[in-house]
Amino acid sequence: MKAVAFSEYGPPQVLQVIEMDAPQVGPGEVRIRIKAAGVLPYDCKVRSGWIPPTLTVHFPQVLGNEFAGIIDQVGADVTQFAVGDEVLGFTLLKGYAEYVLAAPEQIVHKPKNMPWEIAGGFSGNGQGAHMALQALNVKAGETVLIHAAAGGFGTFAVQLALAWGAGMVIGTASEQNHDYVRKLGAIPVRYGDGLLDRVRAIAPDGVDAALDAAGPEALRASVELVPDKERIRTMVAVDLAQKLQIPALFGTRTVARLAELVDLYARGKLNIHIRKAYRFDEAADAHRAVESGHGQGKVVLVTE
Structure with a gap:
């Protein structure tokens, strides 16, 4: 072969x-x-x-x-x-x-x-997003911040958070990807200087949980925006997360997890x-x- x-x-x-x-x-x-x-x-x-x-x-x-x-x-x-x-x-x-x-x-x-x-x-990004949002214990009505929302991982994470009942999902992305992020159901925010103020303007009552797939800058912003570090996870900035005392992400790929995601797709909840x-x-x-x-x-x- x-x-x-x-x-x-x-x-x-x-x-x-x-x-x-x-x-x-x-x-x-x-x-x-x-x-x-x-x-x-x-x-x-x-x-x-x-x-x-x-x-x-x-x-x-x-x-x-x-x-x-x-x-x-x-x-x-x-x-x-x-x-x-x-x-x-x-x-x-x-x-x-x-x-x-x-x-x-x-x-x-x-x-x-x-x-x-x-x-x-x-399977890969889908199960990764499932593990991360499960670790964040996303609840109905909460505001969730997802960094790198337009990528393969972010695409799953945005839609899964909404399927689990998040009241608002804010997604950081490059400006050329903002229309795509909107179609996923998130409110897009651009990276760079002023990110904290832009997120706070959208979510004046605060951000409940944050998931980073972008890197150190996004992870530092998450610490400023989310009161409880237990409700922050990163897929990429692992060394910085340890220094900031943010919990590591643990989880196992399982057929049950995959079957749940496939069912969501079949029901039109994942695009x-x-x-x-x-x-x-x-x-x-x-x-x-x-x-x-x-x-x-x-x-x-x-x-x-």
Whole structure:
């Protein structure tokens, strides 16, 4: 099979399309012929040389943590899925490939009305936003501030906060993305000097919780705006969060969490925008797009 991998750490151009043996299904597994795989900031960080404590990299290393496709092999003891089922799910550093193995606890059935590109980029940012907002304990009627609201993560976070009953969502974004943020249901605010005053003008009664996917400046602003540090989380400025005594974000991807998000999509509560779908041989461009930090919605790879 073909896969996208890297054999040395570095910039996006270290990504190469390689040939490798396709995995064969074992007991308790299914094999999925991948149609689309999401590109996450996590993938870019690993490619650049960041290695979290629980991860081991083996060159050539395939990337990719979310996918969608069609089951073409079913192992012994699997009763929930059959050959031909359309599914989406999550994995660890195996998604940029034509085939992937998964346990039933990693996949759910794809809604018929969900395009492949959306399905392939659904699990990672969706579950991340779910974990973060759950940690913030967002309640009905509250005001929530989401930094980097136009990106793949922010797109999920804005809509999920509203689906859970937030009274107002304020989203920071570059000015060219303000119309997009409005369509998501948030009130857009531009970055830069005067951010605190702009947010306070929109929410004179204060901000109840804040979620940062932009970086240190946004996290510092959140501390000024949210009275309780327990109700602030960051996806990116981890070192600064520790210095500011903001709780770290912990959580686990689960099939139950993914199923809840898929149900929201099926009921029209989540509208996911695909910024661009790239071929495998364009994977370096896909990483550059994600690392630019100013786009709208999700970036995905497609196998055909």
